[in-house]
Amino acid sequence: MSDEDTEMPPRPPASRTQKFTTAELINAEAPExxxxxxxxTRTVITSLAGVARPRDLxxxxxxxxxxxxxxxxxxxxxxxxxxLGLSLLGKALDSGLWALDTIDLRPFxxxxxxxxxxxxxxxxxxxxxxxxxxAAALNEAAVGTPADRAKWPVIYVSPRGAxxxxxxxxxxxxxxxxxxxxxxxxxxxxxxxxxxxxxxxxIGDFVLTGGEIAAQVIIDATVRLRPGVLGxxxxxxxxxxxxxxxxxxxxxxxxxxxxxxxxxxxMSGNHKKIAEWRREQSEALTKARRPDLWERFSGK
Ligand code: SAH
Numbered sequence: 304m305s306d307e308d309t310e311m312p313p314r315p316p317a318s319r320t321q322k323f324t325t326a327e328l329i330n331a332e333a334p335e336x337x338x339x340x341x342x343x344t345r346t347v348i349t350s351l352a353g354v355a356r357p358r359d360l361x362x363x364x365x366x367x368x369x370x371x372x373x374x375x376x377x378x379x380x381x382x383x384x385x386x387l388g389l390s391l392l393g394k395a396l397d398s399g400l401w402a403l404d405t406i407d408l409r410p411f412x413x414x415x416x417x418x419x420x421x422x423x424x425x426x427x428x429x430x431x432x433x434x435x436x437x438a439a440a441l442n443e444a445a446v447g448t449p450a451d452r453a454k455w456p457v458i459y460v461s462p463r464g465a466x467x468x469x470x471x472x473x474x475x476x477x478x479x480x481x482x483x484x485x486x487x488x489x490x491x492x493x494x495x496x497x498x499x500x501x502x503x504x505x506i507g508d509f510v511l512t513g514g515e516i517a518a519q520v521i522i523d524a525t526v527r528l529r530p531g532v533l534g535x536x537x538x539x540x541x542x543x544x545x546x547x548x549x550x551x552x553x554x555x556x557x558x559x560x561x562x563x564x565x566x567x568x569x570m571s572g573n574h575k576k577i578a579e580w581r582r583e584q585s586e587a588l589t590k591a592r593r594p595d596l597w598e599r600f601s602g603k
Pocket of ligand 1: 459460461462463484485486487488489490491504505506507508509510511512513514515517
């Protein structure tokens with residue numbers, strides 16, 4: 304048996320993700336925004352302020368119980384929270400409205416080099432993520448999550464997947480949380496997708512280098528639909544794709560810019576007229592730009 308095939312238990316990752324010894328955790332100054340806390344392969348990214356002690360790590364999981372939680376299986380945990388740590392989503396992460404765990408794939412790798420991939424069966428370019436390695440990481444991600452996929456969707460972001468839509472974001476937002484497997488290279492061994500009945504979701508008809516950006520796209524669109532995340536609850540109701548139409552044009556000050564005035568009706572104060580105008584614009588834009596959406600909308 305080669306070193307490659309030697310089964311070894313996962314060991315803590317050697318990634319650049321910030322990690323703390325127990326002593327460091329106990330002695331930590333209260334940071335502005337608490338750093339990611341790591342527990343072996345698992346990194347809990349929340350920003351609850353306060354001194355980080357190991358007990359807090361446990362309590363934190365309880366503290367945000369009920370909060371929507373994303374679990375990301377990835378070779379690049381450092382990619383998170385990325386843009387999800389900014390603005391409204393970042394604030395919501397800070398206040399525990401949602402939480403993010405990354406599960407580093409690397410420590411589940413095989414042999415001395417913790418290999419996670421191998422050449423494609425049947426030949427061809429690139430490498431494929433191994434079923435056994437991905438399965439071990441998915442098992443770790445599954446700890447403490449409901450088995451019911453309606454309550455906890457488990458998806459693989461993939462260009463072969465069903466196109467991601469606002470309706471899908473709503474479905475994910477209604478769950479308790481979700482697990483997202485990020486691929487790299489040529490993707491993952493098909494057997495693991497079948498075995499775990501994983502749903503494949505695509506963010507568009509193009510090919511990315513890895514699933515991390517796609518996962519962030521899906522989490523962003525989903526978390527902003529959770530109660531309390533957007534400042535103005537209305538803004539998720541009226542926007543593009545929420546009612547099957549694209550949004551009307553928006554304007555703000557100055558009233559005139561480069562010789563262009565804001566459409567008069569918007570300055571009229573007549574709310575009924577404004578609503579009508581916006582509706583017309585919305586329909587005209589959808590018809591012109593997205594005949595596919597218009598057909599579905601008008602056929603309803
Ligand atoms: N060989 C694969 C593409 C692999 S791209 C194929 O032809 O289908 C590498 C990884 O990037 C994928 O495993 C997937 O996780 C991610 N990825 C690439 N494009 C994507 C897309 N449009 N939507 C979601 N994830 C994508």
